[in-house]
Amino acid sequence: MNELLEILSDLHPEVDFTTEKGLVTGGILDSFDIVSLISEINEEFDVTISAAELTPENFDSAETIYALIKTKLDDED
Amino acid sequence: MLFTSYAFLSFLLVVFIVYYLLPGRAQWSYLLLASYAFYYMCDPRYLIFIAITTVSTFFAAKVISDKKVAFDAWFKEHKKEYEKEERKALKSKEQSAEKKIFLACLLFNLGILAVTKYTNFTIANINSIISAFGSPSGISFVDLIIPMGISFYTFQSMGYLIDVYNGKFEAQKNLFKFALFVSFFPQLVQGPISRYADLSQTLFEEHRFNWRTVSFGLERILWGFFKKLVIADRILVAVKAIIASPDTYNGFYAFAGAMFYALELYADFTGGIDITIGVAETMGIKVTENFRRPYFSKNIKEYWNRWHITMGTWFTDYIFYPISASQFMMKLSKKSRVRLGNNLGKRVPVYLSSFIVWFTTGIWHGASWNFIVWGLGNFVVIMISQELEPFYRWFHSKVKVEGTFGWKLFRVVRTVLIMSSLRMFDCYRNVPLTFKMFGSIFSQSSLSQLNAEAFIGMGITGYDYAVVFVGMLVLVAVSLIQRSGSVRGKIAAKAAPVRFIIWYGLFMATVVFGAYGIGYSASQFIYNQF
Numbered sequence: 001m002n003e004l005l006e007i008l009s010d011l012h013p014e015v016d017f018t019t020e021k022g023l024v025t026g027g028i029l030d031s032f033d034i035v036s037l038i039s040e041i042n043e044e045f046d047v048t049i050s051a052a053e054l055t056p057e058n059f060d061s062a063e064t065i066y067a068l069i070k071t072k073l074d075d076e077d
Numbered sequence: 078m079l080f081t082s083y084a085f086l087s088f089l090l091v092v093f094i095v096y097y098l099l100p101g102r103a104q105w106s107y108l109l110l111a112s113y114a115f116y117y118m119c120d121p122r123y124l125i126f127i128a129i130t131t132v133s134t135f136f137a138a139k140v141i142s143d144k145k146v147a148f149d150a151w152f153k154e155h156k157k158e159y160e161k162e163e164r165k166a167l168k169s170k171e172q173s174a175e176k177k178i179f180l181a182c183l184l185f186n187l188g189i190l191a192v193t194k195y196t197n198f199t200i201a202n203i204n205s206i207i208s209a210f211g212s213p214s215g216i217s218f219v220d221l222i223i224p225m226g227i228s229f230y231t232f233q234s235m236g237y238l239i240d241v242y243n244g245k246f247e248a249q250k251n252l253f254k255f256a257l258f259v260s261f262f263p264q265l266v267q268g269p270i271s272r273y274a275d276l277s278q279t280l281f282e283e284h285r286f287n288w289r290t291v292s293f294g295l296e297r298i299l300w301g302f303f304k305k306l307v308i309a310d311r312i313l314v315a316v317k318a319i320i321a322s323p324d325t326y327n328g329f330y331a332f333a334g335a336m337f338y339a340l341e342l343y344a345d346f347t348g349g350i351d352i353t354i355g356v357a358e359t360m361g362i363k364v365t366e367n368f369r370r371p372y373f374s375k376n377i378k379e380y381w382n383r384w385h386i387t388m389g390t391w392f393t394d395y396i397f398y399p400i401s402a403s404q405f406m407m408k409l410s411k412k413s414r415v416r417l418g419n420n421l422g423k424r425v426p427v428y429l430s431s432f433i434v435w436f437t438t439g440i441w442h443g444a445s446w447n448f449i450v451w452g453l454g455n456f457v458v459i460m461i462s463q464e465l466e467p468f469y470r471w472f473h474s475k476v477k478v479e480g481t482f483g484w485k486l487f488r489v490v491r492t493v494l495i496m497s498s499l500r501m502f503d504c505y506r507n508v509p510l511t512f513k514m515f516g517s518i519f520s521q522s523s524l525s526q527l528n529a530e531a532f533i534g535m536g537i538t539g540y541d542y543a544v545v546f547v548g549m550l551v552l553v554a555v556s557l558i559q560r561s562g563s564v565r566g567k568i569a570a571k572a573a574p575v576r577f578i579i580w581y582g583l584f585m586a587t588v589v590f591g592a593y594g595i596g597y598s599a600s601q602f603i604y605n606q607f
Contacts, residue, residue, distance in 0.1 A: 030378065031393050032463065035401040035427050039410040048407065051398035052243035 001066050007040045008062060017062045024056040034059060041065075047072040080266065080352050081305060081593075088115065089356060096360055101283025108280075108360070109253055112262040116225075123224040126193070127260055130186050134234040135248075135255045137182035138241040141175045142248035179242045183235060190231045193223050198444035228441060229268045230259050232391055237273040239395055246274060254281055263356040267349050269367040269387035276364065284361030293565050294359030299583050300555075301351030306591030308548040309344035311541050312337050313592075318535035320504045323514055328521035330531070331514045335497040338504055340549060343372065346385070370556045375488040377458050380496060388441075392434050401430035424463075432456055447511065451502035458495055544590045 008017040011033050015023075023029045029037070037059075038049045047069055058068045079085060092111045099107055116123050148171045156164055197218050204215035237258070241248045249255040257280060258273060319326040319334035326334065350367045357364040371384035381389050400406060406426040414422030432453070439452020478484040498515060505511040533539060558564050568579055 027382075030382075031397055032378075032427050032431075035398070035430065036423055038402055039407060039423055039426060042407050043411065043414075048404070049402060051394075051402040052245070054394075054398045054402065 001062070003044050004041070004066050004069070005062055007037065007044065008065075010040075011036060021061045023061060024059045029059060037065075041069060045069050045073065080349060081302065084118075088118070093359060096284075097286045101285065104283060104360075105254065105257055105281045108261065109257040112257065112260040112265065115262040116260060116265060119225050120222070122222055126189065126224040126227060127230060128256075130189065130231060130234050131256045131259045132252070133182055133185055134238050134259070135252050137178050138238050138248040139250070141178055142241050144171070144175055145244060146247065175242060179238065182238055186231055186235060190227055193221055193227060195440070195444045196221055226265045226267065229270055230265060232270050232388075234259050236270065236391060236395060240273060249273070249277070257281070261357075261362075263353040264364055267346070267353070268385075269350060269353070269365050270391050271365055271387065276362075279361060279363045282361070287361065289569070290361055291359050293569075294355045294357070296565050296568070296580065296583075297351050297355030297358060299355075299580070299587060301348040301353075301355060302591070303548070303583055303587045304344040304348030304351065304552070306587055306593060308545055308552070309341045309348060311537065311548075311590075311592040312341045312344075312545045314537045314541075315532070315535040316341050316504070323505065323510060326535075327514060327517040328523060329518070329526040331501070332518045332522065333532075334504065335501050338500060339372075339493060339497040340545070342500065342503075344548075344552070370559065372493055373489055373556065374492045375485070376462055376492060377455065377495060378462065380492050381455070381459075388438075392438055396437060397430055397434045400433055401426055406430065428460055431459065435459075446508050447502045447505070450508050450511075451499055454499045454502065458499070541592075548590070 005017050008015070012028060015028055017023075020026070020028065024034075034054055038054070042048060049068065049072065053068060058064055092108075096104055096107060113124065116127060152164075152167070159167065200216045200218055207215050237255075240246060249258070254277075258271075258276060261271075261276070261280065264271060316334060316337045319330055319337070323331070347368050354364045354366070365387055367386050369383040369386065371380050374380035374383055406429070409429070410423060410426045412422075413425040416422065417425065435452040435456035436449060437452075438455070439449040442448040442451070473479050501515055502508065502511050505514055529539070532542070555564055558567065568576055571579075
């Protein structure tokens with residue numbers, strides 16, 4: 001989780017990602033941010049997130065993003 | 078059939094009355110009939126195209142969806158019988174079978190779109206290349222019909238197909254319900270590009286007559302007519318005059334033309350969408366909003382989140398994300414980080430995907446280099462503003478203007494000026510001329526051009542300018558009021574006489590100040606051609 005929070009803070013240092021629940025629906029992360037984010041996640045966690053998974057539900061908070069990464073990691077186990 | 082024609086209004090009246098006289102369960106079938114009748118009245122040949130897209134997409138999506146459901150059920154029951162690697166292989170085999178059907182349908186329908194819209198553009202480019210090599214002969218152009226709204230209904234259908242393929246929802250089981258989703262007449266002309274998950278919620282429901290919903294719909298239609306007839310069609314005459322004579326109307330006039338066009342396009346396109354949403358609303362159907370006060374945007378990126386929203390989200394979800402999340406881009410990202418460093422390297426795939434999206438957006442708007450350059454112009458501006466972000470952060474740490482009215486106004490004016498400059502590609506007949514006219518704003522503008530007579534010479538009178546100006550003030554006022562909630566909701570909360578005065582005022586303003594009659598002909602909506 002800490003690695004993810006670091007990646008997110010690099011994108012938007014001004015946002016508190018531990019509490020924010022509306023990253024996409026609240027307009028904090030735009031499409032450029034999301035694409036940068038999945039490429040960082042791919043680099044850090046070695047998981048591939050598909051276009052179909054780029055939904056507000058999956059990306060609205062650090063928790064939901066982390067849950068997605070965990071699901072992908074579990075899938076690959 | 079024009080939205081602003083008497084034929085359309087009569088058609089609408091009949092559809093509306095019969096819709097509420099019918100039993101609720103027959104309403105959607107009736108709407109399908111009405112939609113096909115509408116399209117038939119525009120041109121009977123169009124029906125073949127829309128029917129082919131409808132049937133091919135319906136069956137492809139249904140086969141994919143049925144396969145998914147059957148496989149998931151089987152897999153759930155038998156997965157314990159297989160090892161992990163075997164399970165992966167089974168899933169991959171299933172996905173590959175679905176992918177074949179998906180790609181066949183996607184390419185078939187995009188192929189129809191490409192052939193109808195881009196054949197002559199391709200021939201023109203081939204001919205230019207041939208003539209550059211000195212050959213006098215070229216390929217002849219072909220006479221193809223371009224069905225009205227083909228880009229809109231093709232994109233809407235392909236969005237549905239992609240969603241089914243991605244397992245977002247199961248395919249619609251009824252061919253005729255799907256046919257209505259593709260052909261729903263109010264949005265057939267110029268969008269919005271609805272998503273199945275949104276539109277299907279109210280499209281097939283039974284709707285009883287509800288005065289509030291109907292009156293809200295009617296108000297929205299009237300507001301659309303006001304924008305189209307009072308503002309767009311009136312200023313259109315001056316826009317046409319300016320772009321028709323670039324030698325006469327250069328310098329300051331070219332700037333004025335760009336500004337007039339910004340107003341005309343906004344009033345025309347949002348007015349058309351108001352009519353679409355209003356018509357659907359009178360029948361209890363909710364169509365997605367397509368605009369959110371775009372000219373109040375602080376930058377171009379935000380502008381594209383607020384202008385033609387359904388097109389922007391379509392391109393983001395179905396082109397930008399699939400390209401940028403592809404294996405190729407992930408590999409490119411890794412390589413570019415190694416070569417160019419982490420900071421710059423990670424932006425390469427984003428910009429490359431964005432470049433492809435803007436190229437496609439450009440060519441989607443029209444088969445000409447003007448639109449391609451316009452699309453790429455948007456890409457360049459967005460890229461520059463993205464790259465300037467560190468500078469803006471530094472600037473704001475030194476100069477405390479953030480949040481002030483002056484700074485907000487500056488950003489809004491900047492957005493309007495940049496977008497209007499880019500839209501000049503929309504107006505002039507080719508790319509070099511557009512650059513020339515843009516350059517003339519800086520090199521040929523002079524105070525002597527600021528004379529009333531020249532503007533009157535553009536085919537509209539001082540009275541027209543006054544009407545347009547007042548209409549524009551009304552637009553701005555309504556947009557400002559809208560920021561704190563629905564304007565129609567606010568009107569509905571007023572006492573009956575006040576409501577009546579507002580409705581009557583808007584109706585009379587449209588009738589009295591609308592641009593029609595001698596000297597005018599209600600023009601086609603700009604986005605019809607797409």
